[in-house]
Each structure stands twice: as C-alpha cells, then as structure tokens.
Amino acid sequence: MMRRALIALGCGAVVHLLGSAASHAQDPGSNIFMRTDDVPVFRSATTVVQFDAFVTDAEGNPVQGLTAGDFEVVEAGRTRDIVSLVEARLPIPRARDLPNEQEIEPDVATNVRPPGRTFVFAFDEIGPDRALRIRHVLRDFMAGHFGPDDQGAVALLGRGLAESGQDFTTNRRLLLRAIDKVSGGFPDDVRPISPTLTEMRAVELTDACPKSSPDVRQLAASLRKLSEFLATLPGRKVLVLVAEGLTGLDFNVLRSYRGGVLSMQGTDAHAALAALTRGNVTVYPLDPCGLPGVNVNAKEQLEAQADLKALADVTGGFAITNTNNYPAAFDRLVRDNSAFYTIGFESGYEKADGRFVRVNVRVKRPGVRVRVREGYLAPMGEERRPQEVKGDTRLPTVARGLASAVSTGGVDLAVVATPYRSARETHVAVVIEMVAPAAGLIRKGDVMTAPIEVSYLATDTRGKVKPGKRHTATLTIPASRDPSLPPERLRVWSDFQLSPGRYQLRSAGGTRAVAGSVVSDLEVPDLTRLPLALSGLFVIADQAPAPNTVALSSPLAGVLPGTPTTRRDFARSETVTVFGEAYENRIQAPDSGSVVVSASLRGDTGAVHPVVPDTRVLLNGSSRLHRFVVRLPLVEMSPGAYVLEIHAESGGHDAMNATRRIPLNVR
Numbered sequence: 001m002m003r004r005a006l007i008a009l010g011c012g013a014v015v016h017l018l019g020s021a022a023s024h025a026q027d028p029g030s031n032i033f034m035r036t037d038d039v040p041v042f043r044s045a046t047t048v049v050q051f052d053a054f055v056t057d058a059e060g061n062p063v064q065g066l067t068a069g070d071f072e073v074v075e076a077g078r079t080r081d082i083v084s085l086v087e088a089r090l091p092i093p094r095a096r097d098l099p100n101e102q103e104i105e106p107d108v109a110t111n112v113r114p115p116g117r118t119f120v121f122a123f124d125e126i127g128p129d130r131a132l133r134i135r136h137v138l139r140d141f142m143a144g145h146f147g148p149d150d151q152g153a154v155a156l157l158g159r160g161l162a163e164s165g166q167d168f169t170t171n172r173r174l175l176l177r178a179i180d181k182v183s184g185g186f187p188d189d190v191r192p193i194s195p196t197l198t199e200m201r202a203v204e205l206t207d208a209c210p211k212s213s214p215d216v217r218q219l220a221a222s223l224r225k226l227s228e229f230l231a232t233l234p235g236r237k238v239l240v241l242v243a244e245g246l247t248g249l250d251f252n253v254l255r256s257y258r259g260g261v262l263s264m265q266g267t268d269a270h271a272a273l274a275a276l277t278r279g280n281v282t283v284y285p286l287d288p289c290g291l292p293g294v295n296v297n298a299k300e301q302l303e304a305q306a307d308l309k310a311l312a313d314v315t316g317g318f319a320i321t322n323t324n325n326y327p328a329a330f331d332r333l334v335r336d337n338s339a340f341y342t343i344g345f346e347s348g349y350e351k352a353d354g355r356f357v358r359v360n361v362r363v364k365r366p367g368v369r370v371r372v373r374e375g376y377l378a379p380m381g382e383e384r385r386p387q388e389v390k391g392d393t394r395l396p397t398v399a400r401g402l403a404s405a406v407s408t409g410g411v412d413l414a415v416v417a418t419p420y421r422s423a424r425e426t427h428v429a430v431v432i433e434m435v436a437p438a439a440g441l442i443r444k445g446d447v448m449t450a451p452i453e454v455s456y457l458a459t460d461t462r463g464k465v466k467p468g469k470r471h472t473a474t475l476t477i478p479a480s481r482d483p484s485l486p487p488e489r490l491r492v493w494s495d496f497q498l499s500p501g502r503y504q505l506r507s508a509g510g511t512r513a514v515a516g517s518v519v520s521d522l523e524v525p526d527l528t529r530l531p532l533a534l535s536g537l538f539v540i541a542d543q544a545p546a547p548n549t550v551a552l553s554s555p556l557a558g559v560l561p562g563t564p565t566t567r568r569d570f571a572r573s574e575t576v577t578v579f580g581e582a583y584e585n586r587i588q589a590p591d592s593g594s595v596v597v598s599a600s601l602r603g604d605t606g607a608v609h610p611v612v613p614d615t616r617v618l619l620n621g622s623s624r625l626h627r628f629v630v631r632l633p634l635v636e637m638s639p640g641a642y643v644l645e646i647h648a649e650s651g652g653h654d655a656m657n658a659t660r661r662i663p664l665n666v667r
Contacts (some may be wrong), residue, residue, distance in 0.1 A: 101173070109407075255314050583648065
C-alpha cells in the first residue's frame with residue numbers, strides 16, 4: 001500500500017480561454033502540511049533539515065507568536081541559518097460517534113481545507129489476541145482523538161493481504177475498516193478471527209503475552225521502505241507503530257554508529273532511522289500487550305520495551321508500553337502534535353558517514369522551555385531518490401502532484417467522481433474545477449498567457465495504476481484585468497472506464513510554475529450485475545457564475561440537462577438540478593414489474609421535503625434504464641444543511657431497492 005506510481009497517459013486538446021482571472025496565490029501559512037518548504041530537500045552540498053520545537057512557559061502552556069529571530073539552532077557545535085519557520089496550532093479533537101456504513105459522506109474532495117495531523121498506523125506481526133485488543137484500542141482513538149481535518153493511513157509491515165491496508169484518507173470509516181482487518185496470528189497461529197464489537201470489548205490477554213518472532217530481515221526492510229516513503233511527504237508525520245518488540249533491532253546501537261560494516265537488516269534499519277529523523281517523522285511505538293501478567297518473561301519483556309523506547313526517543317516520540325491506560329497516552333500524543341514550531345535550517349554537515357549529528361535548539365526569551373529531539377542520523381553513501389518516469393510529457397508540477405500520496409496546495413481544486421453505466425461497462429465521470437493560477441503567466445502584448453494542464457488517474461488497493469486522462473489548454477487573461485475581481489474558475493468534465501472496486505483518484509492541475517492536487521477515495525459499485533442499482537448523482541447549478549470549460553470529454557455531454565458542478569453550497573435564489581440513472585439488470589419481460597424513483601430533501605432539523613422526479617424509461621434488451629431529473633427550487637428552503645436522498649424501488653416478483661444520498665447546503 002501507499003506506493004507511488006506514475007505513468008504517461010493520453011493527450012488532451014488545446015483550447016484558448018478568452019476570459020480573465022485575478023491574481024491568486026494560496027496563503028503560505030494557511031496549511032502547514034502544504035508548504036513547499038516543509039518538504040525535506042537533500043542537496044549535494046546543502047541539506048535543509050527540519051526539527052519540531054515544543055515551546056512552553058513555566059506553567060507548561062504553549063508559547064505562541066515566536067519568529068525565526070527568537071530561535072537559535074546549533075548543529076554539530078556550529079550555529080546554522082534558519083530558512084523557514086512554521087507555527088502549528090491545531091484544535092484538540094472532540095469525541096465523536098464512530099461512523100457506520102449508512103453515514104452520509106461528502107461526494108466532493110478538495111485541497112482547500114484547514115490543517116490537520118497526519119497519522120500512519122503500521123502493524124507488525126502480532127498475536128491474534130493482541131490484534132483483537134489493539135483493534136478495540138484504536139477504535140477508541142478514532143472516536144476520541146482523530147480530528148475531522150486529520151488524515152491517516154494503515155500499513156502492514158509483515159505478512160498480510162495488500163487489500164488490508166489503506167492509503168491516506170480523512171475518511172474514518174475506511175480507516176476503521178482497515179484496522180478491523182488486522183487479525184494477527186503470525187507466524188505460529190494462522191487462524192483469522194472476525195469478532196463482534198462485544199467480543200472485542202470483552203477480550204482479555206493471556207498473562208504470558210509471548211512475543212511474535214517475524215523475520216527480522218523482513219521487518220527492517222519493511223520499516224525502511226515505509227520510512228523513506230514518509231520522508232517524502234510534507235510536514236510533520238506521526239507513525240504509530242503497533243509491535244510487541246523489534247526482534248532485536250537496537251536503535252540505540254544504530255544511533256551510536258561510528259563506521260564499519262552492518263548486517264543486511266542493520267543497513268535497512270539504519271536507512272530507516274536516517275529517513276525518519278531527517279524526514280520529520282515522529283514514531284510512537286504501541287505495545288498491544290499492555291500491563292504484563294504474572295507469568296510473563298520479565299527479561300524478554302524489558303528487552304522488547306527497551307527496543308521500542310529507543311526508536312521513540314531518537315525520533316522525538318514516546319513509547320506506549322507497560323500500560324493499559326491508552327486514553328491518557330493518546331491525550332499526550334495529540335497534545336504533542338497540536339502546538340509546535342517546525343524549524344528548517346541549512347545543514348553544514350556534508351559527510352555521508354551514517355553518524356548521529358547532534359542538534360540543539362534554543363529560544364532567546366527568558367522563562368520559556370523548548371523540547372526537541374536530540375539530532376538526526378546522517379545518510380551512508382548515496383541516497384535512494386525517486387526514479388523519474390521516462391517519456392512522461394506532463395508538466396513537471398502536475399506530475400509531482402499526481403505522484404503525491406496526499407493532497408497538495410498551490411492551486412485550489414475540487415473534484416467529483418460519479419460512477420454510472422455506459423453500455424455494459426461501469427464508467428466514472430470526473431468533474432474537476434480549479435481556480436485559474438496566476439503564477440507562471442507570461443505577458444504577450446495585452447494579455448497574460450500560459451499553458452495549463454489537468455490530469456487524473458486511479459490506483460487500486462494493490463497500488464496498480466488505472467490510466468485516466470490528461471487535458472491541456474492555453475490560459476489567456478487580459479493584462480488590464482481588475483485584480484480586485486474574484487478569480488476565474490476553470491472546469492474539466494471528463495470520463496474513464498473502471499472495473500468495480502475500491503480506488504484512490506489522484507487529480508492535479510496547474511501551470512508550469514505551480515500546481516495543486518487532490519487525493520480522494522472512490523468506491524465503484526457493480527452497476528452491470530446488481531439486480532437494481534443507482535448511478536452516482538450529477539448536480540447542476542442553473543445560475544452563473546459558471547466556470548469556463550477547459551475540456552469536455554464525457555459520453556453524457558448530450559444527455560444531461562447541463563454541465564455538472566462540484567459546488568454543494570447554493571443560495572436560496574438558485575434552482576438546483578440533479579440527474580441520475582437507475583438500472584434494472586434482470587427483467588423477465590418488458591412489461592414485468594415496475595421501478596419507482598422517489599426523491600426527498602431532508603433538513604438538519606429533521607423536516608423532509610418530498611420532490612417528484614421526472615423519469616424516462618429506456619429498454620435495452622434484458623435490462624431497463626431509468627433516467628431521472630430532480631429540480632430543486634431552493635427559494636422556500638431555510639438556510640442550513642440538507643441531505644438529498646434518491647430512492648429506487650422495484651415492485652416486481654423480487655422486491656429490490658437502492659438509495660443514494662449526498663449533502664447540500666443552502667445559504
């Protein structure tokens with residue numbers, strides 16, 4: 001899981017946009033996880049290294065408003081220049097109910113969102129009873145400590161199905177689904193378990209809590225791969241490592257490395273630690289054994305906990321071991337990752353000797369305390385660098401956006417992916433709307449112009465790339481355009497074929513100078529075999545301003561009553577049109593049974609407003625297609641949040657039904 005892949009796809013038509021756009025650039029401080037200077041950049045002569053500093057007053061309260069001039073960084077005994085400083089102040093999450101399969105989720109993904117924390121839950125091979133317990137513990141974490149703007153991923157360091165992991169997402173339902181697939185049982189007990197929640201709450205560990213003994217070579221290689229991947233992501237990353245021990249990997253020894261030949265697992269572990277400490281990844285090992293029982297091997301237990309603690313110490317985290325009080329540990333973990341300063345400084349340590357480089361950070365104000373990790377591990381020899389994709393003709397900025405495992409800023413994007421059936425195949429219509437970027441424009445006479453590009457692709461649960469499409473255009477803006485006017489918005493309406501399954505859709509757009517990207521979750525149902533199925537819903541806004549269409553490449557262009565939008569927030573003066581399709585894939589005769597499509601708009605107060613859809617039935621061999629249009633005049637609606645529900649029901653011999661829901665907002 002979480003592997004990065006990129007291939008060259010298709011080509012798009014060039015169009016000229018005769019319009020205007022205001023100068024627009026994302027506030028560099030609006031999201032600490034989307035700053036280009038948050039990415040660790042390793043050069044041949046100068047390295048930009050990042051450290052997180054936790055600054056508190058005498059009472060332990062976070063100190064705010066510090067500037068780069070308030071800090072002093074000393075690396076290997078020499079003062080270094082600070083090149084970037086970002087202050088993070090994230091709200092402490094409130095407890096929320098766990099999601100369920102019926103929860104209504106937004107159908108629009110965007111890279112315009114408040115900053116949040118980035119968590120990775122990595123599982124080593126553990127015993128089945130510990131797996132059962134830790135699933136319950138992490139469900140509590142997702143309920144009480146995972147904020148609405150946080151993003152997370154689930155990875156397996158040992159054996160297991162590739163489909164059991166989860167790439168980065170803000171969707172708690174998908175994260176919980178991946179966590180609940182962790183069954184343990186390696187290597188001695190391979191019996192999978194799928195307990196109920198009641199069984200999870202009742203589970204008790206055995207006193208012995210024997211340590212699993214996976215291949216140390218495999219563990220070191222997996223940890224290296226994951227660490228080097230996380231080091232490429234922007235901002236601060238939190239790695240929650242669920243493990244009963246590290247099977248003898250001693251990171252205190254690696255920290256004290258002074259040269260010499262390492263074993264294969266030692267080389268991988270050293271590379272992992274170097275990537276973690278220089279890539280701003282903080283590790284919080286989580287021992288699922290909890291408090292040891294009376295029959296535990298004390299020496300074995302202490303050695304395992306010491307290995308976990310060593311990894312936490314050198315990366316700036318702490319080990320959650322020898323305790324059953326997980327909520328208190330999670331409270332501390334979240335506090336640590338909610339108020340801090342990220343300092344980037346130019347390193348003068350140029351030796352690739354693999355040694356630990358000590359770093360001291362001091363605040364030049366009286367009465368304050370600063371806590372940082374003690375240093376970082378220098379690399380040994382040549383580093384692994386991402387391989388360039390040969391033959392990729394995309395703009396480099398767009399290519400980097402597509403390669404990113406998390407959404408990136410630079411250009412504001414919103415994406416909607418809508419599955420529907422075309423002939424006997426499942427297709428996905430993709431609507432991408434973006435703010436026309438001002439960066440990269442070149443003046444030519446009375447206009448500012450630049451090539452722009454919008455591309456997208458999908459990756460499945462095994463990391464395999466499903467080619468999407470690439471659309472290019474020439475952006476032309478009058479040079480005399482009033483910069484106080486709202487920025488121009490551009491729209492792409494495209495389409496590609498996908499088999500039923502779970503995917504991540506990666507979309508990126510921008511100019512040669514700047515681009516943004518959105519990573520969104522996509523679940524494609526089997527619309528060709530289900531007895532009765534509903535397509536996704538296309539939302540069409542009747543009123544201007546509408547984005548300029550950069551590209552239109554969808555078979556539904558001549559079917560829908562307008563061009564779909566990514567907007568879900570509407571004024572009361574607007575009329576919203578919703579289009580969809582219902583598919584009867586099994587009918588005995590053309591006149592057998594009937595399908596009734598109904599619609600309703602439910603407000604946050606519980607009031608339900610029924611709407612009568614306009615339905616047209618098309619017969620196609622042994623299947624029947626029901627196209628419906630729902631018109632929603634919002635003038636009588638009170639401002640607030642609403643849910644549009646479309647329900648299809650068959651009254652034939654085998655009663656069937658299908659439902660789609662999307663959230664809307666009326667202002």
